[in-house]
Structures are given as structure tokens and as C-alpha cells.
Amino acid sequence: MELLLASGIGVLTAAGVYLVARAQTFPVIIGLAFLTYAVNVFLFAMGRLTVNAPPIYESGVKVYADPLPQALVLTAIVISFGMTALIVVLALRGFLESGDDGVQANERTKSESGRAS
Amino acid sequence: MSLTDHLIVAPIILPAFVAAFVVLALRENLAAQRIVSFTATAALAALGVYLFALASDGETRPYLLGNWPAPFGIILVLDRLSALMVLLTSVLALVVVAYASGGWDAKGKHFHALFQFQLMGIMGAFLTGDAFNLFVFFEVMLIASYGLMLHGGGPARLKAGFHYVAINLVGSTLFLFAVGLIYATTGTLNMADIARRSAEVAAGDVALLRVGALLLFLVFALKSSLAPLHWWLPTTYGAASAPAVAIFAIMTKVGAYSIIRMNAMVFGGDAGPVAFVAEPWIIPAALVTLVIGALGVLATRRLVDLVAFSVVWSMGSLLIALGLFDVAGLTAALYYAVHSTVAAAVLFLIADMVTRRRGVAGDNLRTAPPIANDALISGLFFVAAIAMAGLPPFSGFIGKLLILDAARASAYGPWIWALVLVTSLVVVVGFARAGSTMFWKAQAVGGGLVAAAPPPEREYDTPRHETAAMRAAVYALLAVAALLVLFAGPVTDALEATARQILDPAGYVAAVFDPAVIPEWSR
Numbered sequence: 001m002e003l004l005l006a007s008g009i010g011v012l013t014a015a016g017v018y019l020v021a022r023a024q025t026f027p028v029i030i031g032l033a034f035l036t037y038a039v040n041v042f043l044f045a046m047g048r049l050t051v052n053a054p055p056i057y058e059s060g061v062k063v064y065a066d067p068l069p070q071a072l073v074l075t076a077i078v079i080s081f082g083m084t085a086l087i088v089v090l091a092l093r094g095f096l097e098s099g100d101d102g103v104q105a106n107e108r109t110k111s112e113s114g115r116a117s
Numbered sequence: 118m119s120l121t122d123h124l125i126v127a128p129i130i131l132p133a134f135v136a137a138f139v140v141l142a143l144r145e146n147l148a149a150q151r152i153v154s155f156t157a158t159a160a161l162a163a164l165g166v167y168l169f170a171l172a173s174d175g176e177t178r179p180y181l182l183g184n185w186p187a188p189f190g191i192i193l194v195l196d197r198l199s200a201l202m203v204l205l206t207s208v209l210a211l212v213v214v215a216y217a218s219g220g221w222d223a224k225g226k227h228f229h230a231l232f233q234f235q236l237m238g239i240m241g242a243f244l245t246g247d248a249f250n251l252f253v254f255f256e257v258m259l260i261a262s263y264g265l266m267l268h269g270g271g272p273a274r275l276k277a278g279f280h281y282v283a284i285n286l287v288g289s290t291l292f293l294f295a296v297g298l299i300y301a302t303t304g305t306l307n308m309a310d311i312a313r314r315s316a317e318v319a320a321g322d323v324a325l326l327r328v329g330a331l332l333l334f335l336v337f338a339l340k341s342s343l344a345p346l347h348w349w350l351p352t353t354y355g356a357a358s359a360p361a362v363a364i365f366a367i368m369t370k371v372g373a374y375s376i377i378r379m380n381a382m383v384f385g386g387d388a389g390p391v392a393f394v395a396e397p398w399i400i401p402a403a404l405v406t407l408v409i410g411a412l413g414v415l416a417t418r419r420l421v422d423l424v425a426f427s428v429v430w431s432m433g434s435l436l437i438a439l440g441l442f443d444v445a446g447l448t449a450a451l452y453y454a455v456h457s458t459v460a461a462a463v464l465f466l467i468a469d470m471v472t473r474r475r476g477v478a479g480d481n482l483r484t485a486p487p488i489a490n491d492a493l494i495s496g497l498f499f500v501a502a503i504a505m506a507g508l509p510p511f512s513g514f515i516g517k518l519l520i521l522d523a524a525r526a527s528a529y530g531p532w533i534w535a536l537v538l539v540t541s542l543v544v545v546v547g548f549a550r551a552g553s554t555m556f557w558k559a560q561a562v563g564g565g566l567v568a569a570a571p572p573p574e575r576e577y578d579t580p581r582h583e584t585a586a587m588r589a590a591v592y593a594l595l596a597v598a599a600l601l602v603l604f605a606g607p608v609t610d611a612l613e614a615t616a617r618q619i620l621d622p623a624g625y626v627a628a629v630f631d632p633a634v635i636p637e638w639s640r
Contacts, residue, residue, distance in 0.1 A: 020287060025279060032286045039293040046301040069300070072249055076293055079256045083289070086263060087282045094275040103279060 005045055012038035025091035025101045032087065036080035043073045121171075125180040125195045127164055128203050128240040131157060136233035151218040154229035158211045161236065165200075165207035172200035175614060177628035179246060184636045187246070187629050188307035194246035194629065197615040198451075202243040202374050205455055206367050208597065209462055210236055212590045216466055217360035219587035224269040224358065231268070235261035235364060242371050246629065248299060248333075248383075249306045251375065252292050255340075259285050262368065265361040266353060277356035284339070284349045292336045298329030308383050309629035312622045316389030323390045330384045334376060334395040341372030343399070343436055344406040347429050351413060354425035359469030362421075366461040369432055370454050373439060377450070377619060381442055385622045399440035400529050404536050406433030411540035414547035420471060420480035423551055424464045427505050430544055431457040434507075437533055438520045446527075447616035449519035452609060456512040456601055460505040463594040467497050470583060470591070471555060482551050487559040495556035497591060502548040504598050507541050512601040517541065519609070 012034050019031025047066030055067040095101045135157040143149045172178070172195050180193040214232060222228035238258025245251050263285075267278045300306055302322040303314045318326050339346040350369070354362045380395045388394075410430025417423045435457060438450035468480060471494055478485035488494060500511070507513030517537065524533040601608060618624065628634075 020283070028283055032283065032290075035287065035290045039290050039297070042294060043297045046297040048301075068306075069297075072293075072296070072300075075249075075253060079253070079289070080286075082260065083256075083282070083286055086260070087279065087286065090263075090267070090275060090279050090282060094272065094279055097272040097275055103276075103283075 001049055001051075005041065005049065009038050009042050009045070012041070023103055025094065025103055028103060029084065029087055029091060033080075033084055036076070036084070040073050040076055040080075043069050043076060045069075122178070122180070124164065124167065124171075125178060125193055125244065126182070128161060128168070128207070129193075129237055129244065131161055131164070132233040132237040132240065136230045136237065139233065140227060140230040147223060150229045151222065154233065155211075155214050155218060157233065158207070158214045158236070161240075162204075162207040162211045165204035168195060169200045169204040171195070172197050173611060173614075175618065177618070177625055179629045179631075179634055180244075181634070181636060184638075186635045186639050188305050188310040191250045192246040192307065192629065193244045194308075194625070195244065196625065196628075197611075197618050198374070198377065199243045201451065201455075201612075201615060202370070203240055205370075205458060206236065206239050206243070209367055209458060209594075210364065212593050213360050213363045213462065215586050215593075216363065216590040219584040219590075221269075221358055221360045225267075227264065228268055228360075231261050231264040232364065235265060237261075239367060239371060243374060246308050247306055248308055248311065248379070249296050252289070252296055255292065255371075256289060258368070258371065259289070262361075262365065265364070266357045268361050269358045274356045277352050281349060281353045288336050288339045291332055291339075295329045295332035295336060298325050298332065302326040302329065307629070308378070309626045312383045312385070312387065313626050313630075315384060315391050316387060318390065326391050327394055330380065330391045330394045331398075334380050334398070337372045337375040337379070338399075338402070339372070341369050341376065341436065342406070342429050342432050343372075343402050344409050344429075344433070345402075347406060347409060347432075350429055351417075351422050351425040354428065354465075355419065355422045359465055362425075362465045363462040366428070366458050366465065369428065370435075370458055373432070373435055373450070373454055376436075376439060377447065381439070381447065382619050382622050382625065385442075385620060387622045393442050396440065396442060400437055400527070400533070403433045403436035403440055404529070404532060406430070406436065407536050407540045409433075411543040411547070414544050415550075417547075418482050420468045420482060420551055420555070421465070423482070423547060424461065424468050424505075427464070427544055427548075428457070428461045430540060431461065431505065433540075434517065434520055434537060437529075437537070438523055441523055441527055442620075443523070443526075444613060444616045444620060445519075445523035447619055448609060448613045449516065449523045451612040451615055452519055452601075453516040455608075456504075456516045456598065459594055459598050459601070460501065460513060463591060463598070464498075464501045464505055466587075466591050466594070467494070467501050470494055470587070471498065473583065475555070482554050484554060484558040488556075491556065491559070495552065497595070498552055498556070500595060502552060504595075506545045506548055508545065510602060512598045512605075515602060515605050 016031045016034030016038060019027045022028055047069035050065045053063045053065045054061060055065045139150050139153060177196040182191050217228060235258060238254050238261055241254030242251055242258060245254055263282050266281055267274050302318050302325050303311050305311055305314060342350040384391045384394055386392055407430055410426050410433055413426030414423055417426055435450050435453045438446045438453060472480040474488035475485050504511035504513050507517040521534055524530050
């Protein structure tokens with residue numbers, strides 16, 4: 001299970017890093033999503049891997065799952081969901097207003113010369 | 118717990134409620150929004166003064182949210198450092214909200230709501246005593262800043278905004294990795310508890326904890342624009358509207374604050390294997406930041422970019438002092454943090470006043486017909502530029518003296534002296550060139566008679582009229598910079614006490630886990 005989880009996180013992160021470095025907005029967003037998935041799974045693993053164990057400590061229970069990483073992951077999921085929604089809207093607006101989906105901020109020089117002329 | 122003890126949480130709750138109220142009840146009424154936002158921010162500044170006075174007795178005051186004892190619940194901690202940052206933020210916010218109410222807030226929707234949410238995030242980041250809660254408040258601050266950054270709209274802002282959001286999302290991911298690693302190795306997220314336990318981490322986990330601490334430093338370095346993670350700053354600041362950039366002046370300091378809190382205090386002298394783990398990196402990187410910032414000031418062709426690069430440069434100076442990790446260094450860093458926040462904010466506001474007068478030339482550094490109120494505006498620019506560049510008699514000069522004095526004992530001493538002084542000269546030249554192009558050469562081309570044709574009004578253009586409140590805001594910030602010089606003695610004394618408190622993690626831990634703080638029900 002350790003190998004599967006670790007390699008899963010690794011593959012997700014590698015794909016995320018590769019896609020974030022692309023020059024179009026869509027792959028960048030997908031890359032960011034991969035990175036947040038990777039970190040969510042990673043946070044789960046930080047509470048150690050347990051199977052079939054109760055999440056809350058009671059007297060007499062020897063093996064229990066750490067409940068805190070689950071709370072952290074829940075928070076992280078909510079935040080990353082909101083952020084992804086925002087950046088999708090931003091990319092769409094940027095595409096509609098400038099007509100291309102490149103990530104270069106060269107638009108400013110264009111509008112600057114437009115303003116100066 | 119008396120009522121006044123609950124005021125520690127008020128800087129977070131007040132903006133949160135005001136933001137919700139503004140967006141729900143005053144959605145269509147800009148005049149009422151302005152009144153509510155300004156009044157609330159004034160109350161926040163009063164709170165800042167009160168908390169600063171409260172913390173200046175040197176005690177560290179934990180505040181248990183929901184009355185859960187540390188380390189099980191999330192706590193807020195008021196000490197000298199957090200009180201200083203809360204005060205600085207609230208004063209800056211009051212000035213910025215006054216400036217924005219002069220017309221910028223009408224350029225898009227929900228300026229005041231976003232502004233208050235931004236304040237909530239910043240205040241939370243300064244007050245929290247929990248590493249994951251710090252992440253959450255960072256996100257609150259950033260989400261609001263995305264909205265503020267895009268305030269006014271336009272394709273240029275959207276493109277730069279996409280960069281800014283994407284970079285910060287990557288930063289947030291790294292933050293989560295770091296927090297996860299710290300939790301995995303120490304078993305806790307409470308800052309005081311991390312400080313207490315990191316010296317006793319199992320030998321096999323030390324490497325993981327070091328990675329966690331360094332990743333955390335990397336995230337904060339990104340926020341505080343430490344080279345090579347500085348490139349987002351000029352792009353973002355160059356595209357955002359003036360009041361948004363002015364409040365962003367505190368955001369780089371949130372990064373610097375977090376480095377102080379986590380890398381100088383929590384992972385400080387008592388942290389055993391992870392003590393000052395960022396130390397080998399921070400000063401060399403900060404020296405590079407200095408050089409890049411100064412070169413940017415010299416190379417840029419727009420006034421706002423010039424100011425943005427001078428912010429990068431000032432962050433270099435600040436992080437050099439911080440990287441010394443001793444009392445003198447931290448004192449200098451804190452003084453410089455206060456100074457550079459004020460200087461950067463006022464320069465961005467003055468750049469806006471210049472831009473709105475120059476018509477089609479905007480903030481491009483080229484000659485254009487003379488502007489209205491030439492003497493006043495150029496005088497303000499002169500004073501603010503001198504303060505930023507660190508020439509006497511303004512606050513930047515004292516800040517720089519403190520940094521140079523603190524650096525004498527460092528192994529990097531000669532490098533710090535040489536680069537700080539040389540890059541200061543370069544920054545002076547950059548500002549002088551910008552000022553002479555915009556204000557002096559203007560007479561030569563315009564003959565002092567022809568007023569520039571106003572640019573076509575666009576949705577994302579600068580509002581053209583300037584109110585008395587906007588000028589008052591600029592004067593108020595300059596007055597703060599002047600007070601920093603006039604009261605340099607008492608201010609540095611207070612900051613030195615702050616630095617001593619930071620470098621005493623044991624005192625912080627003792628205050629948080631003081632048996633008297635544990636609520637009765639859980640004893």
C-alpha cells in the first residue's frame with residue numbers, strides 16, 4: 001500500500017509540475033488541480049496509513065486512524081475547489097477579453113501602446 | 118476571562134462582519150459602503166493601538182478559540198510582534214480606504230467588501246498561533262487579494278491576475294506539503310508545541326522535518342519576493358489599481374513576518390536539529406534580491422514598475438537584516454519593515470496621482486506636458502522617493518543605518534555593506550531619472566501652457582478627479598514616516614524588546630502552556 005500511495009503522489013505531482021509549466025491557461029489549471037490532489041493524498045498519509053481502524057480514540061482501542069489529517073484535507077479540498085473555480089473564471093475572462101489563452105502578460109505592453117497612440 | 122481579553126480576536130471578527138454586512142446590506146449604496154468601511158477601519162486602528170499598548174508590557178497572551186486548551190484547539194497569540202504588525206496593518210488600511218474612497222472604489226464592484234476580507238486574512242495571519250490556521254488565513258488573504266488585484270478589470274489585469282493566482286496556488290500547495298511534513302514528524306500543528314517538540318524529533322524524522330521547515334521558508338520567501346521568487350511582484354503590482362497595490366505593501370511583510378515567526382522563533386535557537394534551518398540561504402538570496410531590485414529600478418520604463426522594483430529592493434534589505442537572526446538584526450528588520458511598508462504605499466499612491474495628471478502619457482517614463490499642481494506633486498514624489506531610497510533625513514536612512522550596524526559582526530558583513538550602499542545609489546539614480554523626466558523635462562516640451570488632452574475614459578482607467586481625502590491620505594502616510602524618524606529612539610527600543618521576545622521561544626512556549634491559561638473544564 002505504501003508503494004502504491006507514494007508512487008501515486010509522485011506521479012500526480014510530476015504531472016502537475018509539468019502541466020503548470022505549460023504556456024496555455026488550460027493545462028496550467030489542470031496542472032494545479034493535479035498538484036492539489038497530490039497534496040491532499042499526501043496529507044492523508046501524514047496521519048500514517050491505517051486500514052479498518054476507528055478514527056476517534058477510545059480507551060481500550062490500540063490502533064486508531066488519526067482524525068486530524070482528515071479535517072486538514074477537508075479544509076484543503078474546500079479551499080482548492082474555490083481557488084480552481086476562481087482561476088477557471090479568470091482564464092475564461094482573459095481568453096474572451098484578449099482572444100488568446102497564452103499565459104504571457106504581454107497584453108499590458110499592447111494596451112500601453114494603444115493608450116499612448 | 119474579562120471582556121478586554123476578548124479584544125484579541127476582534128481584529129479578525131470586525132472586518133469579517135463588516136465585509137459580510139457591506140456585501141449583503143449595502144450592495145448598491147457606495148456612499149454608505151464608504152462610511153461603514155472607513156468607520157470600521159478607524160475602529161480597527163483604535164484596536165491596533167490598544168493591542169499594541171497591551172502587548173508592550175512584554176507578556177505573551179494566548180487566546181483560546183472556543184475555549185479549547187492548546188494544543189488541541191486553535192489559539193491566537195498576542196505578543197509584541199503580532200501587535201506591531203496588527204497596528205501597522207490597521208493604520209495603513211485606514212489611509213488606503215480613505216484614498217480608495219476618492220473614486221477608485223467605484224471602478225468595480227465590491228471593493229470595500231474585498232478590502233475588509235483582505236484585512237481579516239492579514240490580521241488572522243498575524244495573530245494565529247497555529248501553523249495550519251496560518252495557511253487558512255493566508256488563503257483568506259489571498260482570495261481577497263485576487264479580487265482586489267483584478268479590481269477595475271481590463272485584459273492587462275486579467276492576464277497578470279492569472280499569473281498571480283497560479284503562482285500563489287502553487288505556493289499554497291507547497292505550504293500544505295510543508296505543514297503535512299511538520300505534522301507527520303512532530304505530531305502537532307500548534308506553533309508553541311512545534312517549538313517544544315522539534316528538538317526531540319526521532320533521528321529518522323529529522324531530515325523530513327528539515328524539509329518541512331525549508332519548504333515553509335520557500336513559501337514565505339515567495340510571498341516576501343525573495344530572489345529568485347520575486348518575478349511575480351512587478352508584474353502583479355504593475356497591473357493592479359493604486360489602492361490595491363498600496364494595501365499589498367503589507368502583504369510582502371506578511372511573508373517576512375511568517376519567516377520571523379516560523380524560521381526565527383518556532384524553528385529558532387531551541388529547535389535542535391532544525392534550528393535556523395533557513396540561515397544558509399536567506400542572506401545570499403537577499404543580496405541577489407537587492408541587486409535585481411536595484412537593476413529593475415534603473416531599467417524600467419514605467420513609474421509603477423519602478424516603485425514595484427524598489428519594493429523588491431527594499432525586501433532584499435529587510436531580509437538581509439532578518440537573516441542575521443540576532444537581536445540587532447531583527448530590530449533593524451522590524452524597523453525597516455514598518456518603514457518600507459509606509460514608503461512603498463505612499464509611493465504607489467503618489468504614482469497614481471502623477472499618472473492621473475499626465476493624460477495619455479500615463480505612468481510611462483517619457484516627457485509630457487507639465488502636470489497640474491506640478492510643485493506639490495513633484496515635492497511629494499521627491500520626499501517619498503528619498504524616504505524609499507534611504508537618504509537622510511527620512512526613515513529609510515535610519516533603517517539602513519540599523520541594518521549596516523547589525524551586519525558588522527556577520528560573516529557576510531563586507532558583502533552586505535558594499536551591496537546595500539551601491540544598490541542604494543543605483544536606486545537614487547533610478548528615482549532621480551524618473552523624477553527629472555516627468556517633472557523637469559516637462560517644462561521643456563510643453564512650454565508650461567498646453568494641458569494634455571485627457572485620455573478616452575475607459576472602464577479600467579484611473580479616475581480623473583482627486584479629492585481632498587486622497588491628498589490627506591498621502592500626507593498622513595508621510596507623517597507616519599516622519600514620526601518614525603522623530604521617535605526613532607523609543608521606536609527602536611520597543612522593536613529591540615520585540616526582537617528579544619522573538620528570540621526567546623521558551624518564553625512563548627511557557628506562556629501558551631501556562632497552567633493558568635488551561636480552561637477550568639479540562640483540568
